[in-house]
Each structure stands twice: as structure tokens, then as C-alpha cells.
Amino acid sequence: MELAHDTVIQVAGLHKKFCRHLRRSMFYGTLDVTRDMLGWRYATGVLRPREFWALEDVSFELKRGEALGIIGPNGSGKTTLLRILNGIFPPDRGWAAVRGRIGALIAVGAGFHPNMTGRENIRLNGTILGLTRREIEERFEAIVEFADIGEFLDAPVATYSSGMTVRLGFAIAVHATPEILLADEVLAVGDLRFALKCYRKIAEYRRNGGALLLVSHSMQLVRNVCHRTLWLEHGRVRQLGETQAVCDAYERDVLQRSATATSREDIVRINHDPLVQIERVEFLDEQGRACAAFPVGARFRARIHYHCRRQVTAPIFTLALTTVENITAVANYSNLDAPHLLATAAGRGWVDFEIAQLALKPGNYDCTVNLEEQALDNVLDWHERAYRFAVISAESPLMHGLFQPSVRWEAGRP
């Protein structure tokens, strides 16, 4: 098998199947093992009843010094792909060619023995990762320093905090200097100081020609680290290309999908006066059309439709926008913002709430609306997080903060 001189991983038409039914899966396993043993040829690349493709026709290439992000919803085949590349699962059709030592940052610290000390576990884990005794001794100090476990080095790993275990596992894995690093969500753990250390180490590793395959749910991380990104969905390649474009498309897809999802369990509607109801909330774009997604910085309007079968005196509308993590981004009260909005409310009508520039970071937001009479504690109808919309990314590539105002930077000298 020949690969282009700077290619470290090539995958072509890769298929992997699994079986949903446990007993049948075991039956197929027995069948396959028997055939393997007898040397019978059989077609592995076709589906039998109850089998499905965990990976279907996946092809890509990774070169030295490159970083490829792998994104996709849970169950899209990301981890299976890493396991095939790591030689743990065999493919069922197609092939994967790998050149060079692979280091897997999948569940770091797997293989640690709780009764053994950190020192003993470094030796053991290093050996499992393919280091010779001399290589381990040479790197021992660097590993200990990187893991920063101090006097715990000679204590059993069972006494470590989970953070320390991860640090030690990661330290050993990165010091095994693989040519290809497979990382599955590992950077999401540990404290900030250690995470930064890991980023620096990975950057250094890449400068030295190391290739990285990063599986992550954090678009931020993928955008920061990877050149190209592979988006997997139901085991198939949905998109492969420049990270920015793929991540944007993926985020838009996720947001739109969840914004239109109707069955949600955290919606609470409490009505204290059956004669007074908030009927629904509509989100409107700049042209006044109903929509579910707003670009960052766009004009946002929420229209609250009410129906009062009796006259409500001095109605108060309140509206809050929260992130899906339930952080309140916006909370406004009509009695404070617009004291003369309505003196009374009767029959059907609507109230518009507008934000000139919706400067929120991309993501899903839930809208809570209440209707009170005369005072805030006199709630008539309450719709808790009942309406969802999405804020989607405009152009700017790096966005950390919840608030995304339009900003200006200026340089000066004293």
C-alpha cells in the first residue's frame, strides 16, 4: 500500500455496520467467527436483517501537520471512526490506511491501576502506549511536570482527584510523541490552566509535523484548532471542507432543527385567570415575517398575542430571553420600559417587543412571557420558556461571550 509522501491517514469508502438486536448480534458474531476460522469467504459489506451502517462510505485524507475536526450529533459514528483508525474495530467495507504511530487521547488514563502509585502507572501506561523503558525514563520528568501532580506522584492513583487522573493520563499520552493524535472530547475536561497547557502542547506537536484528528462537540474548539472539518451524520459524510464553512453550516442546521422541535418537557404554563390568556408568541424579522432564526445583530421582534375575556386594568407584559443553559440574557417589563403602553386590555390584541440589535452569541434561546395586572406579583398567565428561537452566526469567526455588540478597537500611545 502506497500513500502520498505527506499523507498519514487515508480513508476510502469506509463502511462499518452494527446490529441493533443483541441476540442477533451474537448470532452473527458466532457465524462470522466460524467462517473466519474455516477461511470461508463471505461478503462483510452487505447488511443483514436488523443491521445498520454506523459508518457509510466515508472517505477523507489527513496530511502531516494537519488538524481535521470531526463533528456531528451523538451517534453519528465519530467514535467508531476513531476506533477503526486506531485498529480496534475492523471495517466491513472500504479501507483505511494509516502511517505512523497513533496516539489515542480517548478516555485518557484507561488502564491506570488504582492501587498503583502515579509513578508506577506512568511506567505501565507508557508501555501500553508503546514506549520503551528507556523512552519512559527519558520523558519521566517532563510527564510529571506536565501533569503537575506534585507529592501525589508516589500515592496510589485511587487517591487522586478526577482532574489529577485526567492530567496524568493526558501527560503520558502527549509525551508518547505519536505521529497521529486521535482526540475524542478530552480537551473538554480539566481546569482552565491545564486546558491552556494542553492547547500549547498540541500546537507545538502540530508545528513538529504531528497530525491531529479531533472529535468534539465544541465548535469553538474545532474552529480554533482545525484546518478542515468532517461533518458526520448517521454515519455518512454530510460535509467535508474548510472548518469555518462546515462549522457554520452545522450550527445553522442544529439551531434550526431544535428551534422547530415542538416536543419539549421544560415548558411550564401557569394560568391564574382562565378569562385572561396569552395565546401565542410570534417572532418577526425586519420585514415583519414570522421566523425562527435571527442573524447576530439583526432586529428582533416578539409579538405577544393575548385574549382577555374580561377587562384587565393596567396590564403588565414581561418578557425574558434565556439561553438553553438557563442564563438570562434579556428581561424586560412593560410597566418600566413603556408605562403608557396600554391602560386596559380587553378582547384579542397583541403587544410587540422589539430589540433594535439582537447582539447575542449564536445559539438557541427560550422566550418566557408573563401577563400581570397592576402589579408584578399579580400574575394572570405565565409561559415559562415556552417559545424558542435561534441566533445564527453572521460572519465573525470567534465568538466567546454571550453579548455580541458591534465593537471598535483603537490603538494609542501615551
Added chain:
Amino acid sequence: MKTAASAVVLYTADSRRRTGFWRSLAGMAGNICRARELIRQLFIRDYLAVHKKSFLGLAWIVLAPVVATLSWLFMNAAGVLQPGTTGVPYPVYVLLGTTLWGLFTGFYQSATQTLTAAQSYILQVRYPHEVLLVKQALEQTVNFAAALAVNLLAFLWFGVRPSWLLLLLPLTTLPLFFLGAGLGLIMAVLGVVAAEFKRLCEVALGLMLFITPVLYNPAALGPRFQEVLRWNPLTHLLDTARSTMLAGTVPDPLAFACSSLFALAVFLLAWRLFYVSEHRVIEKLF
């Protein structure tokens, strides 16, 4: 980075099945040679670390055969067990027999765990799994050596002088390893996809203890039972190992040779089975 110099590993659906029989065996043997350090480390981890937490520590190793012997002695004294003439005091005979039987079942048991003993990282880290077989067998060998020391003490106590052929023990017990580890490897693979096989095998082994002359002299049986024993390869493997130690003789050299060849054949087939199917089986582990 030595990327340009590294060899390309190709993963396809049937790359293992296509590898020839002898080549696959040689490949696995090569892996074991290269992974000596890993075997050493895993041995230290599993053998010493496990005993760190226990008060009796390594004493557990000799306790098992002694307790087993005591129970057989009790049954013998109660008149339930009629072992026939054994040539040496019965306690020595039965202790040695159970020690050898323990070695065989130890090889079997430990080989069945070749894939499952390291379940926590078998799905995470790639390493040649055959090293686990060797590590497990090493543990059994060390246990056996400790139990053997207890045997020698018993020899002294009862005034039995072992033959100098005792030195051939590594050779005479090798077929026990082949048969035990071979059966165990087959069950390591089949046990994952079809647990029934493993259970059946365990039931059969329990039965085998009684149709193998572990606790009694085969001469004490009737001719029909002797015929059954004659077709049991374990009879010859175990009896030869024991006779060389106690009397310095090989009771039936031809039968021993045939049984040893049978054991070797089982082992080679099992090794091949393990090679072609371990990955397919690992998929089913989680």
C-alpha cells in the same frame, strides 16, 4: 517525527482472514517477543498490585491447593473416596494431583479472560492482545511454583523422595499449558458471542476432574471406566507429569506423545481462531 519512514498499516474487512495460517502464528509470536516489557509491566500490575490490599497477600496462592487437599483427605478418611493403591501416601498423591489439575484449569481460566481481563482499555488503546494470554499464563506458572513448594514440603513430611525426573517438569507440564490455554482461548472468543459454549465447557471441565485420575489411581477402576480414561488426553498428560515426579517413570510414552500432539494442535487452532476473530469479538464486548 519519522512519518516518512514509518510503514503503512492497511485496515480492510478481511485483512486478517487473508493472512496465512503460519504467518499469523508467527506474527503473534513476534508481537509477544516485542512486548516483553508490556508483559512485565502488566504482570507487576495485576500480580503485585492486586495483593497490595489484602492482608494475607501472596499466601492466598498456596492456601487454595492446601484447602482442596484437606477436603479430599476428609472424604477419603470418611470412606467416601476409594483411591486404590497410590504408591505414595495419599495426601502426597492427592496434593500433587490437585496441584497439577489446578495448573491445567488455571491455564484454561486465565486464557478465557484474554479479552475480558482488560475490558477497561481494550476499546481505547491498541496493543497486541496476545500479550494478555502470556501474562495470565505467567501468573499461573508462578502460582504453580508456589504450590509446588508446598508439595515438596509435604514430600519431606511424609518421607517421599521425588525422582530426579522432577527437573523435567517444565517439559511434562507444557502440554497441559497447550490444552488448557487452547481451550481457554477458544472460549475467550466464543464466550463473548455465544456464552453457552463457555458454560458448557466449564460444566464439562468439572466432570473431567472425575474422569481424570487426579484423586485416585486409574488401576483401581473397572475395565470399562479404564477405557473411558484411556481416551481422555488429560489422563496421560496429568499422569505422566505426576509419575515422572513420584516414580521417575512415564507410564505410557506413546499415549503421552499422542495426547501432547493433540494438545498442541488444539492450541495452534485456538491461536488462529483468536487471530482471525478477536476484533470481530471485541466489537461485541461493549
